[in-house]
Amino acid sequence: MNSRKKILVVTGVFYLIMLVLTLSGRSVHNALLPKVTVTSLEYEKFPVSNDIKNGKKLSEEQQKGKKSFDQPQEFDLKIGIPKNIYKNKKVYIITIMTVNGEERTLAREVQELITGRVGETCYEVVSGLSALDQIVVTGQEDLFDGREVYVVE
Known part of the structure; x- marks a missing residue:
């Protein structure tokens, strides 16, 4: 040749x-890429504290005179984060960013998550997450803030 x-x-x-x-x-x-599954936050019923009504703290006389069986239990409907996801105190949300003209799916660690009351299956989210956020359910082991991930449907 x-x-x-x-x-x-x-x-x-x-x-x-x-x-x-x-x-x-x-x-x-x-x-x-690490494979993750995601879910949206759901609304959960959280019991209203017996000593707080309509944002006002009751006086000691009112608390003593109040009988809990006289009134039905009241609930607030708030977003909650499932207990099994929040167990290690690290929560990741999914964000989409454009890098070099291509869309990339990134896992971002929620830095300032504040939880409140405890429900049956969830912790109340006071701040740090919104109802529109998609949170990582499985695959958190290999994640760090800003890591690109593949979302399994």
Whole structure:
């Protein structure tokens, strides 16, 4: 085989390899990302404290004179974070960012999550999360703030 044919064959093989890598690059990239599942926060009923009504603290006389069985239990409807997700005190939400013209799915650690009352299955979210946030349910083990992830549907 003469040198000209060798150059054409090597060039053809090179372009073929580059084409395969270009077309499969995104799927290889996604295969290397940590897999996570997500959920939205749900509303939960949290009991209203017996000594607080309508945002006013009751006096000691009112608390003593009040019989809890005289009035039905009152509840607030607030967003809650499931107890099994908040058990290690690290909560990640999913954000979408554009990097070099491509959308990337990132896990962001919630830095200032404040919880309140405890419900049957959830902790009340006082601040730090909104009802629209998608929180990571599984796959948190390999995460850190800003890590790109693959969301499994």
